[in-house]
Amino acid sequence: MNSTSGISPATTAIDAPQDLLIVLRHAPHGSSWLREGLDVALVAAAFGKRVGLLFQGDGVFALLQGQSSGPLAQKGTHPQLAMLEMYDIEHLWVSEAALAARGLPVDSLMLPVTSLEASRIARLMHSHPHTLIF
Amino acid sequence: MNSTSGISPATTAIDAPQDLLIVLRHAPHGSSWLREGLDVALVAAAFGKRVGLLFQGDGVFALLQGQSSGPLAQKGTHPQLAMLEMYDIEHLWVSEAALAARGLPVDSLMLPVTSLEASRIARLMHSHPHTLIF
Amino acid sequence: MLVHAAPYSQQGALSALRFANAVVERGHRLSTVFFYHDGVHNASALMSPPQDEVQLADGWKRLHREGGTQLLVCIAAGLRRGLVDTGEAARHGLNSHSVEPPFELTGVGQLVDAMLENDRLITFAP
Amino acid sequence: MLVHAAPYSQQGALSALRFANAVVERGHRLSTVFFYHDGVHNASALMSPPQDEVQLADGWKRLHREGGTQLLVCIAAGLRRGLVDTGEAARHGLNSHSVEPPFELTGVGQLVDAMLENDRLITFAP
Amino acid sequence: MTLHLLNRSPQSEGVYRDLREAFGDGDHLLLIEDGCYAALSSGRDAVAAFAGRVSVLKEDLVSRGLEGRVDGAIEVVDMQGFVDLTEIHQRSVSWF
């Protein structure tokens, strides 16, 4: 099974391996993992590399609508996500099981993403020459 | 249910609240939590406080026999455990469920400990005026 | 208050400072903050976060200045992690230091004392 | 090699150094170690662990000295965490520093380059 | 009576398990930081054992975009409410 929010059909292709796949497994705010993973993605894109993102586990919470800055004005990661398109990072994948376990419909997210079942996640990782997990 | 290894009957009493209860939930070697929790226990005892320890979750792995120093001569925590008696830290409790989930018989451990079922763990925490979790 | 969380890596340090401010605002006295485990990094005088991000160190110092809160850093946890004041730097032959007043390097015994002397202890974890 | 783990808090830094030694012993070239997230603390010149514990910094420096391995520290992750060399210290008005050669502060771009230029990348996490 | 603070998402099942063992009569649980994710209906199993005695910190909900999504059985408290909880309970422990 494979569904998209329908906004960006380009993101449906998992047969479009990028130079680098960044896997984001951590929720926003609680730790700096998500921010630091996205920083690597944005820098790699700025250096002309093609970058894809996979949201897995609690990383899918990064895609919730309505996030804001945290206590003491701690920056969130949603502004980084809003910049992805500007950096031509358009291949966004998300674990279907991770969304389902958290009760999040794919079309409720802040960005158009392609949801992947497990076997397609394994294929996605195999098709990318470089993968970093955050 | 409540069993001990039979070596030290003193450790059976959960009705002997200490000044301070230290809960150890982390395994040895992987992080410094266990070491730093034990450091607090030993210092408090050296300052004349009566200290009890509760091993819960992966903390029960601290009690395995046959541990040694780690890679690059990283010290383990078993030497700290061996010093507990010298510091008069004799009230050692362990979660019965945590042992069972890991297939560890209570009498296979390196120290005599009292194994507690859940309701007794809650009572143990209530009976102590101060608790720190590591 | 016991802080195990490092600034910028985990939210715990932010939560701790926010809670500390709320407690003081309520009129309570916050006698001691004890930094342990990776929380010792809160005491680093060398942190240089971007201007538009939270400056945690300023918040801790304000607690000390305005309410006399002691800012105690576990010396054993700190030395391993590169937190040294001028005295320790000299003793270890280092030509730089990273801890400055009002942060003080001290032993775990101070944590034990603070725990027994105060009404409440609250821990902020990584 | 990418190191996210801080020394003394997590085993990852020890595992990384041990693996690095094994790889070099096998005759491979370890071109770059990139320190990111809490791994930047490996570059602190101010760590003073007890004499009878592992001196990780010495191990990293030996890799550089004997095999020319670059020891790169993410500057963005480092500045937030109090890792500054003399240049950054001057720029931020600090009278101390914590990073000395052979460790070099550098951008994440260098990680991307290293990843694409080398045969293998291995990450050691906290 | 103990106030338990928990800052991990339900993904960290082990810490929820250990907390269940230690949670006694009259205790209360406050979810903070990534613990907020346990306040969604998808986290219901994780906190079922503490039913009626669970709060969640509003400020941490808001920053995560969770404010409108909290399970009805869980009370939302703000920073002042957090301080209140530490006043009411003789002691607190933090799970992580």
Add this chain to the structure above:
Amino acid sequence: MTLHLLNRSPQSEGVYRDLREAFGDGDHLLLIEDGCYAALSSGRDAVAAFAGRVSVLKEDLVSRGLEGRVDGAIEVVDMQGFVDLTEIHQRSVSWF
């Protein structure tokens, strides 16, 4: 073919779950650090999905007192074996 490194105990169920999604044909799992605890028979469920393709690092077993307790289905490799695995596999990823 990917070499997956995992350094968390089976207590961190979320990371095992995510790894199961990402583990493909021909992949291999090496348990290191606290990941060693998954090599006990009590960890069998956590690694069942990777059956026959799991190794565990000897040095980390030894320091934890686990050497004699490893489940028969899991291969013990030393540091040299770890290096071998990184040579055989085109790439590695680390789960934590």
